[in-house]
Amino acid sequence: MRIEESIKIYGAKIDELLKELIPPHRNDYLSAPIWHHMRTGGKRVRPALCLITCEALGGNPHEAIHFALAIEAMHNMFLIHDDIEDGDTVRRDQPTVWVQYGIANAINAGDYLLACAYKTTLASPISLEKKLALLQVLTSTYEKTVEGQALDINARAAEDFSVEKYMKMVELKTGYYLACGMVGGAIVSGVSEQVVDKIWTLGKTMGPAFQIRDDLIDLTHGKGRGGVIGSDVKEGKASFLYSYALQIASADDKKQLRIIMLKPRDETTDNDIQKVLDIYRKYGAIQHAQDYAENLVRQAYKTIDEIPTGNKTIFKEIASFMAQRMS
Amino acid sequence: MRIEESIKIYGAKIDELLKELIPPHRNDYLSAPIWHHMRTGGKRVRPALCLITCEALGGNPHEAIHFALAIEAMHNMFLIHDDIEDGDTVRRDQPTVWVQYGIANAINAGDYLLACAYKTTLASPISLEKKLALLQVLTSTYEKTVEGQALDINARAAEDFSVEKYMKMVELKTGYYLACGMVGGAIVSGVSEQVVDKIWTLGKTMGPAFQIRDDLIDLTHGKGRGGVIGSDVKEGKASFLYSYALQIASADDKKQLRIIMLKPRDETTDNDIQKVLDIYRKYGAIQHAQDYAENLVRQAYKTIDEIPTGNKTIFKEIASFMAQRMS
Incomplete structure (x- = not known):
């Protein structure tokens, strides 16, 4: 199927660029927990769908790739923080970040991923107007997701x-x-x-x-x-x-x-x-x-x-x- | 002293606007932990210095006030996350947010404050160029502070x-x-x-x-x-x-x-x-x-x-x- 093929190709590209954004094996106490998490999998579907949509609507996907990376970074920030918040100890057969590296490093690694999301969006090779629009999308999405998580944390009680x-x-x-x-x-x-x-x-x-x-x-x-x-x-x-x-x-x-x-x-x-x-x-x-x-x-x-x-x-x-x- | 007087006046204004940005008593599980923390004090020195600098250099402080709020929001996000990371149970004679509301709500409330920081910066009544420059400042500061925190968490070991x-x-x-x-x-x-x-x-x-x-x-x-x-x-x-x-x-x-x-x-x-x-x-x-x-x-x-x-x-x-x- 065409779309699955595109996701595979774009997903591989995203993986490559994530390694540029956050170099693995950097000795900064951030790269290790983040890549421990990133390696638990994920097909990078979200960023791929960003690029596929851009291309299908006549845009240049190279101009959207920074934002695609940002979505993937934010997505993983939420997963790392959610695992602490939900007390989940295992993700895809691997210990979650907070179990492996402690709560302090896990919170901070999540925070860092969000910084990366903004950093890469700010580096997009597009007009100021479009860049600000993307920063607005990133911020609204981040805000609303956190609002939803607040309801979720407290719902069962x-x-x-x-x-x-x-x-x-x-x-x-x-x-x-x-x-x-x-x-x-x-x-x-x-x-x-x-x-x-x-x-x-x-x-x-x-x-x-x-x-x-x-x-x-x-x-x-x-x-x-x-x-x-x-x-x-x-x-x-x-x-x-x-x-x-x-x-x-x-x-x-x-x-x-x-x-x-x-x-x-x-x-x-x-x-x-x-x-x-x-x-x-x-x-x-x-x-x-x-x-x-x-x-x-x-x-x-x-x-x-x-x-x-x-x-x-x-x-x-x-x-x-x-x-x-x-x- | 002039500067202390300015900090007092601007600090009060910041306090007022913080209540607009994050209305207290909103029933969303975010407002309560955030205001529990905000009320432990803080003289809003950081945002006041932003406005004082702007004015002293011939700028209009009303144009900087959104960013001033953003700094204060980010500052408090770091305090809430740091208290969890350092295991601190008391801040200015009050239980810290994680002690009072649990780790899940404390992480999430900190995350929300950062969303507010970006939201208010995006709403600044200034040119696109200046707005992007401020978003860059916010992002670099956030990124570098998190990098420093990573070193701090792991320094003693x-x-x-x-x-x-x-x-x-x-x-x-x-x-x-x-x-x-x-x-x-x-x-x-x-x-x-x-x-x-x-x-x-x-x-x-x-x-x-x-x-x-x-x-x-x-x-x-x-x-x-x-x-x-x-x-x-x-x-x-x-x-x-x-x-x-x-x-x-x-x-x-x-x-x-x-x-x-x-x-x-x-x-x-x-x-x-x-x-x-x-x-x-x-x-x-x-x-x-x-x-x-x-x-x-x-x-x-x-x-x-x-x-x-x-x-x-x-x-x-x-x-x-x-x-x-x-x-």
Whole structure:
């Protein structure tokens, strides 16, 4: 498939440039934790989609490559900080940065990646106007993602968590983030503000759609190795299903749900996970989540139809590529 | 004194605008930890110096106020992250953010402050060229400070810590940071690049000078409440004196120093602190630190003389204001 091929080619280029931006083996206590993390994988899909969008809209992808790198740096900053915040000890079979290098170095390495994101964007070979527009995109995305993370950190303890609050959280935490690469590529290509606005809207429906599907996968196929089901429950992660159940379940079921969600990870038993699953099934939460996500995907395709550009194909290809990856 | 009066007036204005940038009592899990921290004090000296510099060089301080806010936001981001990284539990008689709200919320609140720093700089009512120059200043300062923090976090464990390494660390960690407000104010006022370069140089001598004096205060007057001496030793902080002693002390004294520095805070006894002080005195480290700092201050005044502008008075006033505050 064309788009997968492009991602592979652009992804390799991004990998090469990341090594220029942050030289591995530099003796500064930053390069080691950052590359320990970077080597845990990642196909550099986000930056690749930035370059693909730029090219498809008639722009020069070489002019967008600094911003593409910035997105990848910011993405990894969030992963490193999130792993500390969520207490995750393993990422793709490797100890997370804070486990390997300590919390102090992990926070600081994340901070450094964000500095790199701004530094590379500032070095873009484009007009001042476009550069400022990209810095605005980077800053809004960063700000909104942090706002969403604040809601996420505190969601499981919030008694009034609801579908509305879940949607606000994931729109902030995943929507801007998903769209920002495409938006940046579009800005560099020189399209109108109307096109840019529609891409943001696209992110705000596609992001939550994929997040809900991700929540579902945890209960149907399992996320981790060996297809273990319910790791989100163990982690106390505020999923779509949890928000929906909290809204409609009986007082007793609600109470039981909250008790299990608030348990420390190590104390959550398989029996607990089964109980949560039973409650979700009882109220049809799984079916409702599937319908809700499908509706969002339909909305996303409608938004693509409304993008005022001749070349909508690329957005359809990206959407379907993402849908495949997420299912 | 004129400059102290200006800092008071501008500081109050900054406080007012900070409340617009980050409204207190907003129900978003960010406003609460941030204002818990902000209320522990701070005279907003850094942003005030930005505005004072801008005005003194003939610029309009209203055009610099967004950047002044940005510096204050970034400053507090560093304090919140540093408190986690250093394991500090109390700041000005209040529990630190991570103690009060947990590590996850503290990391994220710091991240949010940085987003605010970029957001407000992007909103500055100035030309595109000046705005990009300020974003460059913000990014370099942020990057260098993080690089310095990386050296600091790992210094006490490094066997080859030396005066040269100490100077590199504090130049990065304090030099850019000290100068960036003045640099930003100068850029908004429209001075030449030569003036801006000299202010950076000024920061790179004044920053380390004040840091060395700060290191000395810990051993002569004490930093915390009640004038307790040696809290840096307890904390295992890599001070100028430590770097100098490691360089010239006998193998035995060096070994003893390192053992005490690497002890957890709670296990460092008053006797340990006395031992460290004795070693510092034995090798004349305190006198050497005083001489070294004085020499840096002399260099700083020389740099001020070289600033190619008619109004050097302001820089002399700022330097002497800082010197007074630090002694």
